[in-house]
Amino acid sequence: MDILDYAFMQRALLAAVLVGVTAPAIGIYLVQRRQALMGDGIGHVAMTGVGLGFLLSASPVWMATAVSVLGAVLMELIRWYGRTRGDIALAMLFYGGMAGGVMFINLAPGGSNANLTSYLFGSLSTVSPSDVTAICLLAGFVVLVTVGLRRQLFAVSQDEEFARVTGLPVRALNLLTAVTAAVTVTVAMRVVGLLLVSALMVVPVAAAQQLSRSFAATFAIAVAIGVTVTIGGTVTSYYQDVPPGATIVLLTIAAFAVLTALAAPLARRRARAATDAQPAGDPAECAIPAARGSDGKVGV
Numbered sequence: 001m002d003i004l005d006y007a008f009m010q011r012a013l014l015a016a017v018l019v020g021v022t023a024p025a026i027g028i029y030l031v032q033r034r035q036a037l038m039g040d041g042i043g044h045v046a047m048t049g050v051g052l053g054f055l056l057s058a059s060p061v062w063m064a065t066a067v068s069v070l071g072a073v074l075m076e077l078i079r080w081y082g083r084t085r086g087d088i089a090l091a092m093l094f095y096g097g098m099a100g101g102v103m104f105i106n107l108a109p110g111g112s113n114a115n116l117t118s119y120l121f122g123s124l125s126t127v128s129p130s131d132v133t134a135i136c137l138l139a140g141f142v143v144l145v146t147v148g149l150r151r152q153l154f155a156v157s158q159d160e161e162f163a164r165v166t167g168l169p170v171r172a173l174n175l176l177t178a179v180t181a182a183v184t185v186t187v188a189m190r191v192v193g194l195l196l197v198s199a200l201m202v203v204p205v206a207a208a209q210q211l212s213r214s215f216a217a218t219f220a221i222a223v224a225i226g227v228t229v230t231i232g233g234t235v236t237s238y239y240q241d242v243p244p245g246a247t248i249v250l251l252t253i254a255a256f257a258v259l260t261a262l263a264a265p266l267a268r269r270r271a272r273a274a275t276d277a278q279p280a281g282d283p284a285e286c287a288i289p290a291a292r293g294s295d296g297k298v299g300v
Contacts, residue, residue: 003238011132012124012191012244016234018139019188019200020227024208025146026184027201028219029177032157038075038178039198042185044094045071046194047101049186050119054108060119061134065186071097072182076175121193122245124237131190138187145180153177154215191230193245199252200226207256210263225255 003009023039030038049067053060071093078089105116118126146153155163156173164170181201188197208221233248240247 003235008125008127009234009238011127011129012234012238013231014132015127015135015191016230016244016248017227018135019191020230021223022139022142022146022184022187023192023197023200024204024222024226025219026142026177026180028205028215028222029146029153029157030181031202031205032154033177036202037198038072038181039185039201040195041075041090041094042068042072042182043189043194043197045097046182046185046189047116047119048097048104049101050116050189050194051101051104051108054115055104059130059134061131061186061190064119064189065134065138065183067097068182068185069179072178073175076178080171119189119193120195121243122189122191122196122248124191124234124244127190135187135190138183142180142184142187145176149173149176150219191234191244192248196245196249199249200230203249203252203256204229207252207259210256210259225252229255 004013027036027039030036046064046068049064050060052058052067053063056063074093075090078093101116102113105113108115117123152163152168152173153176155166155168156170156177160170160174163173184201185194185197188200192200204222204225205218207225208218211221212218229251230248233251234244236242236247236251237244
């Protein structure tokens with residue numbers, strides 16, 4: 001395969017695999033918590049980190065990681081204490097992150113909005129060896145958290161009050177989830193882009209839920225879909241000269257549509273099988289209890 005003859009494509013494919021694993025891995029918890037758009041908000045904040053990286057001649061990936069983690073922590077604090085004005089504070093945080101990124105990158109020596117494009121929508125040719133190193137380290141952290149603490153994170157995502165009663169550190173786990181989501185955004189921004197990464201966190205999970213209601217099965221299927229579409233999108237981008245981020249997201253949506261179409265007849269078949277397996281007559285819970293006499297014996 002000539003695609004593997006180029007070092008930049010080897011780096012891009014490695015980054016794509018890591019993104020395909022990490023984005024659905026943290027996305028499944030965000031979907032359970034009904035925070036599907038959290039990745040989109042963090043992506044806006046991370047733009048300030050990218051701009052600061054150019055301005056300070058530092059690594060945009062590591063700077064975006066630091067800023068997005070700070071933004072994720074602020075988002076959690078706003079969620080805890082923001083109450084009625086929390087949505088306004090979040091809006092200012094998101095739009096301020098976008099504006100800060102554009103401003104800082106234009107203040108950087110030789111910087112322009114063109115430098116920001118590859119981070120917004122992804123780019124194959126700009127994934128450097130240092131980017132791959134950072135992505136590998138950050139992806140390792142995400143996998144360690146999402147797999148190693150899956151029971152605790154699942155419990156908190158399902159019911160915070162119940163998790164708190166059982167003794168779990170709910171606030172610490174919520175904060176860890178937000179930080180992990182922030183790290184995932186910076187892992188994915190070189191391949192998918194900051195503005196599209198949220199789709200890769202959410203859509204594979206939604207597609208996997210069409211086939212399974214089990215958490216473990218949904219997790220595995222979502223990761224499989226994520227890896228498949230990121231590799232497929234990267235290869236398609238190379239051969240067809242199309243944007244990688246947009247290609248990956250469109251493939252993800254196509255996978256969701258296909259699995260949804262397949263899931264409907266499967267669900268009807270399972271329902272018919274359950275109905276056929278049910279014994280004739282009224283179910284036990286619908287049976288009318290026999291009358292009892294004053295002596296407690298069942299009467300006729």
